[in-house]
Each structure stands twice: as C-alpha cells, then as structure tokens.
Amino acid sequence: MAALPALSYSSFRTYEECPLRWRFLYIDKLPEAPRGYFTFGRVIHSVLEQLVAPLVVPTARRAGESDRQRTLDEFHARGRDATPPRWFSPDELLEAYAREWSAEGYSSPEEESRYKALGRELLLRYYDFLLRERPVPVAVEEHLETRWDGIPVHGYVDRIDRTASGGLEIVDYKTSRELSNDDARESDQLSLYQVLVEKNYAEPVHGLTLYHLRSLTPLRTEPRDRASLVGLHDRFGTVLDGIRAEAFEPAPGRHCMRCDFRDRCPEFRTVPPVEGARLRSLVDRFESLRAEEGRLEVELRRTADELHRAAEELGVHRVPGTRSTLVRRREEAWQYSLDPVRPLLDRSGLSTRVGTGSTEEVRRLVRDPDVDPEVRRKVAETGARRVKWYWELEEASGDRPS
Numbered sequence: 001m002a003a004l005p006a007l008s009y010s011s012f013r014t015y016e017e018c019p020l021r022w023r024f025l026y027i028d029k030l031p032e033a034p035r036g037y038f039t040f041g042r043v044i045h046s047v048l049e050q051l052v053a054p055l056v057v058p059t060a061r062r063a064g065e066s067d068r069q070r071t072l073d074e075f076h077a078r079g080r081d082a083t084p085p086r087w088f089s090p091d092e093l094l095e096a097y098a099r100e101w102s103a104e105g106y107s108s109p110e111e112e113s114r115y116k117a118l119g120r121e122l123l124l125r126y127y128d129f130l131l132r133e134r135p136v137p138v139a140v141e142e143h144l145e146t147r148w149d150g151i152p153v154h155g156y157v158d159r160i161d162r163t164a165s166g167g168l169e170i171v172d173y174k175t176s177r178e179l180s181n182d183d184a185r186e187s188d189q190l191s192l193y194q195v196l197v198e199k200n201y202a203e204p205v206h207g208l209t210l211y212h213l214r215s216l217t218p219l220r221t222e223p224r225d226r227a228s229l230v231g232l233h234d235r236f237g238t239v240l241d242g243i244r245a246e247a248f249e250p251a252p253g254r255h256c257m258r259c260d261f262r263d264r265c266p267e268f269r270t271v272p273p274v275e276g277a278r279l280r281s282l283v284d285r286f287e288s289l290r291a292e293e294g295r296l297e298v299e300l301r302r303t304a305d306e307l308h309r310a311a312e313e314l315g316v317h318r319v320p321g322t323r324s325t326l327v328r329r330r331e332e333a334w335q336y337s338l339d340p341v342r343p344l345l346d347r348s349g350l351s352t353r354v355g356t357g358s359t360e361e362v363r364r365l366v367r368d369p370d371v372d373p374e375v376r377r378k379v380a381e382t383g384a385r386r387v388k389w390y391w392e393l394e395e396a397s398g399d400r401p402s
C-alpha cells in the first residue's frame with residue numbers, strides 16, 4: 001500500500017466493523033449507493049454551516065500542527081477587523097435550505113417531501129434556539145488533523161464554541177431519530193474530536209455535546225479523561241496496524257444489511273453454476289466423513305477401554321491381533337496444588353521459585369538440598385500423580401522382547 005492514510009472517525013469505525021468493507025471504500029474507492037437519510041444530514045449540516053459561519057469569532061490556536069490546516073480567518077471572512085455578526089433572517093435561512101436541497105437517495109417523492117418538511121421545521125426551530133442561546137462559535141465545519149502519539153488522525157468538527165468558563169465546547173449535530181445521554185458519553189467520535197481540538201487550540205476543552213436536532217436537545221458530557229483516551233488510542237493503533245498489514249478479512253454481522261458490496265464479498269458471493277455440482281458432492285462427502293469421524297472416535301474409545309480392562313484382569317501388556325499386536329503404554333504426570341503451602345513458601349522466600357507452579361519448577365525445588373526438608377516435604381505432599389494408559393500398534397513382525 002502507498003502512504004498510510006490519516007484515520008477519520010468514520011474510517012476507523014468502518015475498519016473496526018469490517019476490514020474488507022474498509023478496503024472497498026478506502027482503497028478500491030468503490031462508490032456506495034446514495035441514501036436519503038445521508039443526503040438529508042449533509043444538507044442540514046451545510047445550511048447550519050452557512051447560518052453559523054458569520055457568527056464565528058477568532059480565538060487562539062496552537063501553532064505548527066499542520067501547514068494544510070485551514071486557519072480561522074479562512075472560515076471567518078470578516079477577519080479580525082470584523083463588523084458585528086450578522087444573523088440570517090428566517091427567509092435567508094430557508095433560501096439557503098432550498099439552494100442546498102438534493103433529492104439524491106430518497107426512495108420515493110413522498111419520502112423526499114417528508115424529509116424536506118422535517119428539515120424546514122427543524123431548521124426554523126433551531127434558528128429560534130440559536131437566537132435565544134447566542135452561542136459564541138470559534139469554528140464551524142473545521143478540518144483538523146494531527147498525529148496522535150504517532151497515529152495520523154483527522155476530522156471535520158461541526159462546531160466549536162467558546163464557553164463562559166473560558167474553555168471550548170465541541171458540538172456535533174445529529175439528525176438521527178434517537179439519541180441518548182449514553183450515546184454522548186460513549187461517543188468515540190467526540191473523543192477523537194477532543195483530541196483534535198486539544199492538539200490544535202490553545203484553550204482547554206470544557207465540554208462535549210451531541211446536538212440532537214430533531215428534539216433540540218443538547219446532550220452534554222464532560223471531556224474524556226486520559227485513561228479512556230488511552231483505550232481509544234490503542235484501538236486506533238490496532239486499526240492502523242491492520243491496515244499496514246493489509247489485513248482485510250470480511251467480518252460479517254448485522255451491519256452487512258446496509259453494505260453495498262455484498263456481491264463482491266466472499267461471505268455473500270455464490271458458487272458459479274458451472275462449479276455447483278462438483279462442489280456440492282464434495283460438501284456432501286465432507287459432511288458424511290465428519291459424521292463418520294465422530295462415530296469412529298466413540299467406537300475407538302470404547303474398544304480401547306474394553307482392552308484396558310481385559311489387560312488389567314489378565315496382567316498383560318501385549319495383546320496380539322491378526323495382523324499386529326497392541327502394546328499397552330503408560331504416561332505419567334504430576335500435578336501440584338500449591339495454594340495450601342503458599343503462605344509457607346512466602347515465609348521461606350521461595351514463592352518466586354515456583355512462580356507458575358509448573359511440574360518442573362516444583363520438582364526442582366523439592367529436590368534442592370539447600371531448601372529446608374520440612375518445606376520440601378510439605379510441597380511434595382501437594383502433588384498428585386496422574387497416570388494415563390494408551391495403546392500402541394506394533395506390526396506383527398515387530399520386535400517382541402526376546
């Protein structure tokens with residue numbers, strides 16, 4: 001693979017869900033079928049960007065993270081000698097909505113008009129909310145990137161507000177039907193945005209918010225602590241390692257329902273008709289051999305047990321058959337349960353000698369003349385001998401003891 005890509009949240013999530021789908025999307029660059037709800041989300045985000053962009057005020061940012069990073073002034077056309085923020089009128093808002101609207105991906109004109117009406121209502125209600133709340137945005141739809149302890153990551157952050165407490169709040173709009181506080185608390189996307197903002201801005205992050213637009217509900221959470229970010233960083237590292245190793249195996253699950261690549265995926269592709277009959281008979285053969293294997297195993301065990309019983313009764317270890325002779329062999333192993341003597345070993349400073357409790361370690365200790373004989377005796381007493389008998393086939397012409 002050429003250069004390793006910077007991971008966005010959706011790229012990361014796609015790989016975690018199914019590496020093969022990631023390859024189809026990010027290496028083969030196969031297009032996905034448009035879907036109405038994605039189009040809807042894109043349109044709403046775009047209108048909100050236009051609504052909020054004139055309100056953006058500059059703030060400090062960390063320097064040197066990336067030359068390609070867009071600066072605030074690019075977002076903020078007014079520059080630092082700005083005229084006061086200018087709010088859209090409701091009519092301008094709806095004009096922007098009409099301009100941005102796209103019919104792509106809706107399953108029917110009825111579905112499209114349902115979504116269109118929903119978007120209109122949602123935008124007007126959110127507009128009223130913004131007028132009341134008067135947030136202080138410092139960025140909208142900002143592309144941020146960084147190396148997160150060696151892992152290249154990037155993302156577009158919907159909005160970053162300055163808080164009354166002098167920090168920053170990250171806001172991510174959601175147009176989905178349902179959203180809960182748990183979604184906000186557990187959102188890996190918000191965690192990644194926190195990392196991106198912390199690496200790019202001077203002010204600390206004071207809050208993370210998923211904004212549920214359908215119910216006008218901000219679901220606010222505290223910034224993530226270091227421990228949970230370490231966990232997420234490990235997962236990003238695992239994804240990057242997988243991509244680097246070109247590990248693109250399919251990982252089937254419920255998500256396959258919405259995958260557009262099923263006809264290319266080995267989990268869903270069907271055997272070509274020309275190979276159907278040959279492979280079907282191989283599968284049938286495999287199935288009956290597998291059943292036979294199970295039956296033979298049971299029968300083999302029963303026969304061996306009967307022979308063991310007879311050998312014990314008769315006191316013999318060699319039993320001739322027609323073509324070969326069965327020879328009875330013994331395998332012996334000792335197992336030690338050291339729990340009862342652990343305190344004694346601790347007191348004697350010998351615990352590390354039998355760290356894993358393996359037979360070899362314990363035996364070495366029991367035979368060590370430098371160890372107190374009483375300790376050795378007590379350790380030895382925790383042992384139990386396990387004997388296993390088994391049969392070996394010997395050719396009839398084989399070497400019998402003379």
Ligand code: SF4
Binds near residue numbers: 250251256259262267
């Ligand atoms: S169909 Fe399922 S397993 Fe196959 S690529 Fe798509 S998501 Fe992965």
